[in-house]
Amino acid sequence: MKHEIRDEKDAIVVALEGDVDLQSSPDARKVLLDCVGRKRPVLVDLSAVGYIDSSGVASLVESLQTAKKSGNTLVLVAVSEGAMRVLQLARLDKVFTICDTVEDGLKQVRQ
Amino acid sequence: MRKRQSVSVSDASLPAGGGAGQAGHPIYDHLELLAAMGQDFASSGDIEASLKRAVEHITEYLDAEGGALFLLDDKGETLRCHACIGPTEITGLTLKCDQGIVGRCVQNEIGEIVRDVTKDAGFHAGVDEQTGFTTRSILCAPMSVKDQRIGAIELINKRGGDGLFEESDLHLLQAMSASAALAIHNARQAEALVEQERIARELELAAEIQRSLLPEAGADDYPVAGVNHAARTVSGDFYDFFPLDDGRICFTLGDVSGKGMNAALMMAKTASLYRCLGKTVRQPGRLMARINAEICETTTRGMFVTMVGGIYDPSTGIVRFANAGHEPPLFHDAEDNFHALPAEAPPLGISPALVDGLEFPETELKLDGGTLYIFTDGVTEGYLEDGRELEVGGLKRLIRENAALNVKGKLNAVIDCVDRGDAALRDDLTLLAIDDAVPLDLRTSGGSVAVEKTPQDTLKAAEEEEILLSLTVPSQADRLKLIRNAVSETARFCGCDKDVCRDIVIAVDEACQNVIRHAYGGSPNGEISLEIIRRSDALVFLLRDFAESIDVSSVKPRDLDDIRPGGLGTHFMREVMDDVQFMPPPADGGNLLRMVKKLSKGPENET
Numbered sequence: 001m002k003h004e005i006r007d008e009k010d011a012i013v014v015a016l017e018g019d020v021d022l023q024s025s026p027d028a029r030k031v032l033l034d035c036v037g038r039k040r041p042v043l044v045d046l047s048a049v050g051y052i053d054s055s056g057v058a059s060l061v062e063s064l065q066t067a068k069k070s071g072n073t074l075v076l077v078a079v080s081e082g083a084m085r086v087l088q089l090a091r092l093d094k095v096f097t098i099c100d101t102v103e104d105g106l107k108q109v110r111q
Numbered sequence: 112m113r114k115r116q117s118v119s120v121s122d123a124s125l126p127a128g129g130g131a132g133q134a135g136h137p138i139y140d141h142l143e144l145l146a147a148m149g150q151d152f153a154s155s156g157d158i159e160a161s162l163k164r165a166v167e168h169i170t171e172y173l174d175a176e177g178g179a180l181f182l183l184d185d186k187g188e189t190l191r192c193h194a195c196i197g198p199t200e201i202t203g204l205t206l207k208c209d210q211g212i213v214g215r216c217v218q219n220e221i222g223e224i225v226r227d228v229t230k231d232a233g234f235h236a237g238v239d240e241q242t243g244f245t246t247r248s249i250l251c252a253p254m255s256v257k258d259q260r261i262g263a264i265e266l267i268n269k270r271g272g273d274g275l276f277e278e279s280d281l282h283l284l285q286a287m288s289a290s291a292a293l294a295i296h297n298a299r300q301a302e303a304l305v306e307q308e309r310i311a312r313e314l315e316l317a318a319e320i321q322r323s324l325l326p327e328a329g330a331d332d333y334p335v336a337g338v339n340h341a342a343r344t345v346s347g348d349f350y351d352f353f354p355l356d357d358g359r360i361c362f363t364l365g366d367v368s369g370k371g372m373n374a375a376l377m378m379a380k381t382a383s384l385y386r387c388l389g390k391t392v393r394q395p396g397r398l399m400a401r402i403n404a405e406i407c408e409t410t411t412r413g414m415f416v417t418m419v420g421g422i423y424d425p426s427t428g429i430v431r432f433a434n435a436g437h438e439p440p441l442f443h444d445a446e447d448n449f450h451a452l453p454a455e456a457p458p459l460g461i462s463p464a465l466v467d468g469l470e471f472p473e474t475e476l477k478l479d480g481g482t483l484y485i486f487t488d489g490v491t492e493g494y495l496e497d498g499r500e501l502e503v504g505g506l507k508r509l510i511r512e513n514a515a516l517n518v519k520g521k522l523n524a525v526i527d528c529v530d531r532g533d534a535a536l537r538d539d540l541t542l543l544a545i546d547d548a549v550p551l552d553l554r555t556s557g558g559s560v561a562v563e564k565t566p567q568d569t570l571k572a573a574e575e576e577e578i579l580l581s582l583t584v585p586s587q588a589d590r591l592k593l594i595r596n597a598v599s600e601t602a603r604f605c606g607c608d609k610d611v612c613r614d615i616v617i618a619v620d621e622a623c624q625n626v627i628r629h630a631y632g633g634s635p636n637g638e639i640s641l642e643i644i645r646r647s648d649a650l651v652f653l654l655r656d657f658a659e660s661i662d663v664s665s666v667k668p669r670d671l672d673d674i675r676p677g678g679l680g681t682h683f684m685r686e687v688m689d690d691v692q693f694m695p696p697p698a699d700g701g702n703l704l705r706m707v708k709k710l711s712k713g714p715e716n717e718t
Contacts, residue, residue, distance in 0.1 A: 054680040
């Protein structure tokens with residue numbers, strides 16, 4: 001798994017790429033929690049995530065909870081088909097705010 | 112005034128001629144009143160209302176200002192006013208059982224006339240102080256039936272004449288009190304009877320629920336059968352048997368210490384635990400340990416359960432069972448020899464620490480056409496027609512004599528000797544038999560019994576099974592991608608569409624993760640073997656590890672309403688697959704997980 005972080009005006013956009021599985025989810029968790037810790041809205045771009053497993057989903061949930069606790073926002077954007085299926089299986093598709101594109105996500109956090 | 116010259120009750124039986132009093136009030140006035148009261152008590156369903164009417168009539172008839180009826184409570188400690196008439200309402204007032212004149216009257220069981228209460232030290236002035244009423248004189252008669260104190264009727268302040276009660280008033284009040292006492296006594300007995308009937312009905316309901324916990328009898332050629340005759344309405348004994356999906360039959364028989372309702376409840380609990388856990392925990396020793404732990408955790412002090420639980424495989428004739436402090440089962444082999452198989456572990460519910468390690472010791476036995484009998488001591492200690500106990504010797508004799516019968520016939524032959532229906536049973540009779548004679552025939556014909564799936568299905572599936580993929584990888588997280596790719600390709604090869612492939616990959620990946628994280632505890636030195644088998648209608652994934660066997664019940668789907676990180680994997684597996692099950696552990700240890708994904712019918716499956 002690779003990741004890329006860029007600072008936009010209204011949010012930090014973190015793009016994960018590749019498989020977020022048992023092997024890589026500890027890294028994903030660290031990256032996500034670091035971003036959430038910066039007290040700015042976080043968009044997680046999942047467009048290039050081919051596979052995400054329960055441990056990856058758990059990292060997302062933990063990050064969302066951490067963000068909410070500090071009054072921060074975490075939005076999932078451009079969720080790939082594979083990742084969406086896992087979120088649906090976990091019934092988490094209603095728990096996360098999910099936007100189709102990064103732009104929609106930025107609009108969302110500006111509101 | 113007319114009543115003042117009335118005749119005392121003892122005189123009421125005088126010849127009719129004495130009936131007419133000087134004032135022209137016939138003696139049967141108060142007889143009539145008594146009769147009317149008696150009839151009212153007898154016909155009324157509402158004893159309280161009848162008492163109230165009685166007090167009204169008595170007060171009026173004896174021309175008093177007020178009247179009250181007091182009843183002793185169940186413990187005989189307090190007197191409570193149940194009915195009252197007059198200027199002050201004291202219904203509900205309670206006094207200590209010896210308080211006041213009414214208390215004294217009840218305690219001594221002697222009626223009293225107190226002409227001037229101010230001169231009576233026993234008078235309880237508290238009520239007057241509260242009500243503002245002035246009590247001058249009191250007439251009080253106790254109510255009792257067969258030396259059992261019930262209460263008293265008290266009249267206050269005679270209206271007419273000199274305002275004083277007379278001896279004849281007391282006699283009359285005593286007669287009326289006796290009538291009221293009898294009515295109350297009868298009403299209470301009727302109430303007790305109703306209560307008894309209610310309890311009997313509830314017991315019958317409990318018994319019905321208990322019977323529903325016993326399994327339904329199988330077909331005549333089903334190899335396992337049981338019978339239970341309760342000595343009382345409810346029973347502390349139980350038995351159960353049910354088929355497992357692999358064709359084996361899980362069975363049990365147990366006996367809860369003690370009798371009656373508490374034993375019955377304990378029986379219900381143990382039987383339910385067995386049936387529930389028996390479907391997933393496939394090793395009898397481990398299953399018994401689980402039930403023991405559960406019972407120890409919640410049991411009432413001093414109660415325990417002796418129990419045999421095991422699994423019979425009709426295709427091999429092999430029985431594996433664990434015996435927790437129960438009577439030794441009897442094995443009647445095909446050569447007509449008997450073998451007793453004594454318990455090697457204490458009863459359930461004594462102590463979780465009594466058993467070494469985590470499992471109860473198991474006994475394995477090849478029935479080879481013989482029959483295994485498991486029974487409670489109610490059978491061997493049951494009385495025969497001549498008054499002697501059946502004993503194990505008698506049981507063996509009956510078993511021998513009836514060896515030719517089918518399994519139900521064998522059981523009934525024994526039970527009929529002990530429960531002849533002519534006398535109450537000494538103890539619950541429970542007997543279970545596993546008869547290997549039937550499966551022996553089936554073994555030669557290659558069939559299988561007692562499987563929920565039809566035998567044809569099993570055979571058909573077996574014929575068309577094909578191992579598509581078999582791979583073994585180390586228990587390392589970086590190998591999961593290999594497995595995912597292999598699974599994805601295999602599913603695609605079998606014609607699964609993109610979504611199904613993706614779902615299958617999720618389930619298998621999560622199952623492998625469970626092995627790495629839980630079975631091997633993160634150690635990279637283990638091995639994971641995956642086998643993918645294609646059947647005509649399904650893909651079967653067999654995932655094997657070589658770690659210590661895990662507690663299957665701890666691997667259950669999580670409650671998704673409670674969204675916390677972690678633990679979602681099992682849920683994914685169950686969501687995606689049509690069947691997810693831990694199979695009986697392989698002989699050389701480890702865990703075997705089987706997941707089945709049904710294939711949708713269609714031409715694409717052939718590609």
